[in-house]
Each structure stands twice: as C-alpha cells, then as structure tokens.
Amino acid sequence: MDGIVLQGVNVDLGGKRVLSDLSLHLTEARIGLLGRNGSGKSTLLRLMAGLIAPSSGTVRVAGLDPARERKAMLGKIGILFQNPDHQILFPTVIEELSFGLQQMGQSRADAEAQVRAALLAEGRAHWESAPTHRLSQGQRQFLCLLAVLLMAPATLLLDEPFAGLDLPTQARLSRRLNAVPQRVVTISHDPAAVAGCQRVIWLEAGQIRADGPAGSVIAEFTAEMARLGAADADTDLLG
Template sequence: MLQDLGVELGGKPVLSGLTLHLVERRIGILGRNGSGKSTLLRLMAGLIAPTQGSVRLGGLDPAQDRKAILAKIGILFQNPDHQILFPTVIEELSFGLIQLGQTRAEAEARVRAVLRAEGRAHWEGAPTHCLSQGQRQLLCLMAVLLMAPETLLLDEPFAGLDLPTQARLTRRLDALPQRLITISHDPLAVAQCQRVIWLEAGQIRADGPAQEVSAAFSAEMARLGAVDADTDLLG
C-alpha cells in the first residue's frame, strides 16, 4: 500500500501524490524515461525512503525493516552488473540465503541442488563476469528466487536481451507463483499484466486494464513523436 507518496531528489520532485493499493498478481508500471517509475520501484524495495507519505508491505516499512523485508520482496535490476556482487556463481547465489540466516554450508548445499535442478551444475565455480548478458540476468533471477520472496519487482527485465533470451525469460517469469510488478517504457513488456499504471512526470496518468492503458500510452507517444517531443524537458 502506497499512501500519498512523494519523493524529492536533489530538491526536485520526482514522485508526488501517489496512492496505490497493489493486489493483482501481474502489475505493469509504464512510462517514459524520467517519469519516476524506477524511483517508485526502489521505494517499494526499500532502497530509498519517501520524502512524504508511506509505503507498507504486509505491515512493514521496506526502508526501515530491511531484514524482515528480504523474504517479502525481491528486485531484478535492468542491468545485472549493478546487482552481481561476487566473483563466482556459487558465492553470488549463496549470499542472499546467508543474509536470511543460513550457514554458508547450508546455503551452498541449497545452491548446488538448485543448479543441478536447472541443468547448470557446471556453473558452480564459474566466474560471473564470463557469463553472457542473458546468463547474468538469469543468475540474478535465480539469486532472488532462492530467497523465496512473495513479490518480485522487475526493472526493464528485457533490456539488452536478444529475442530468444527474451522468450526464455518471459516463459520463466510467466510460470512464477509470485506477484510480479514490471516497469517498462515498452507496452509489449506489460501486455499480459492484469493492471497497468501509466506514470507521467511522477504522477499517475492512467490506471486500469493493460490493453486500455497501453493503447492510450502508445497513442500519446506517437503524438509526441510527431512533434518536437523534447521541448517538455526544457525549463
């Protein structure tokens, strides 16, 4: 639940007056670059705190209850290199489990079992920097899923991936039981969502069924593309 949410960064408003009750299993957040959607995702993940208003997930404040929120919510960043911390796959995948209280031995045993189940036992000692973009994105997803969060926040999950990798990731995400909240500038990325929220200049422009909101967003983007669309960024 987001109540009267506002965020200022560098003295400038990025989000203002947002009140949202997010209950659907598949939710999309659509908007242009600079619309505030990535800031909204970071608020929900507890990576930043609101300037005004409140964020609550199962009664918890994500920014204040960081350890408790780990089992509630996970985030997949647009660039996996901003998320990967460790030099080898087993270290990367074990880290979250250790944060949840497992011993290193317990965490590594769990990771090995998951890698075997995924048909990727040979990844165990692989250097993370040697994986392809798609493999690094999958590694980040596996690391998040190992922590079994109730909700996944996806920040432009298909950016930089080729079409076959996008198709594989889409199948994987579609099969997950978790609630997925996906942000994107691309209406196709949120086409299968039950609900889509269009953010414009840090405020809600539209909120409703995916087809309806995506059509309105696409029409507006086409209109802006037909004129000098950058003029609204001046001043």
C-alpha cells in the same frame, strides 16, 4: 494489509519532486508500471523495495515499512535491476547465489547445498564454479533472477528486465518469469513488456496518468506516445 500500499507519497531528490501524491494498493499477481524515461518508474521501484524512503506519505509492504525494516523485507521483496552488473557482487556463481541465503540466516554449507540443488533443477549444475564475469549478459540476468528466487520473496520487482537482451534470451527469461508463483511488478517503457499483466499503471512526470486493465491503458499510452512523436516533443530544453 496485503500487498504493497502507498498513501499520499511524495519523493524529492536533488531538490526536485520526482513522485507526487501517489496512492496505490497493489495486490494483483501481474502488475505493469509503464512510462517514458524520466517518468519516475525506477524511483517508484526503489521506494517499494525500501532502497529509499518517501519524503512524505507512507509505504507499506505486507504491513511493514520497507525502508525501516530491511531485514524483514528479504522474504517480502526481491528486485531485479536492468543491469545485472549493478547487482552481482561475487566472483563465482555459487558465492553469488548463496549470499542472500546466508543473509537470511542459513549456514554457508546449507546455503551452498540449496544452490547446487537449484542449479541442478535449472539444468545449470555446471555453472557452480563459473566466474560470474564470464557469463553472457543474458546469463548474468538469469543468475540475478535465480539469486532472488532462492530467497523466495512474495513479490518480484523487475526494472526493464528485457533491456539489452536478444530476442531468444528475452523469450527464455519471459518464460521463466511467467512460471513463478510470486506477485510480479514489471517496470518498463515498452508496452510489449507489460502486455500480459492484469493491471497496468501509466506513470507520467511522477504522477498516475492511467490505471486499469492492460489493454485500455496500453492503448491510451501508445496513442499519446505517437502524438508526442509526431509533434517533435523533445525540442524544449529542460528547466
């Protein structure tokens, strides 16, 4: 089956149920996953990427089990984490960008040639030998995106992709993401980050609260967040 399919998925972490009875079929080109901090959004992203397995239920990406078929997932799913420092592994740009291609079976020489061509096309040929730690936050986030795009996955999973970026950098990254041909699933607590999506899913306490067109779901979410804010909703201690 095309797309990402979850059927009756539960996820338990540390003795706590984080996702409860989720069933979704994601096929749209631009999908938003919206929810407050702690709603289970990042866990859902990790589940779809195959970084964790469900406690029960099934997850399939293009018919494959992402947690069991990790090698095959390299061409199916690419993930961009909120913090690029959690993703960057190598000391120079060319090493970082060529790593994924080598994991997919390319020789080092072929991978580096493809990286140089990509950097040139992006107007960043001078980045080739740059130390990754010398790049700015926005540049490191772009580096991680480019590393993912070089592997040409069918779907991109973005975890709060604009967090910590200034407005011009957000605009540049948003423009680049809008141009990619892949399916893009954007996970955020910020309604503005998913406003351009065809479909938005509101996740609350590990369950689907709403699922539909961006306008209606965002309006419902925003109204509820305003209600909670007016009610001092953070006064209760966690159990």
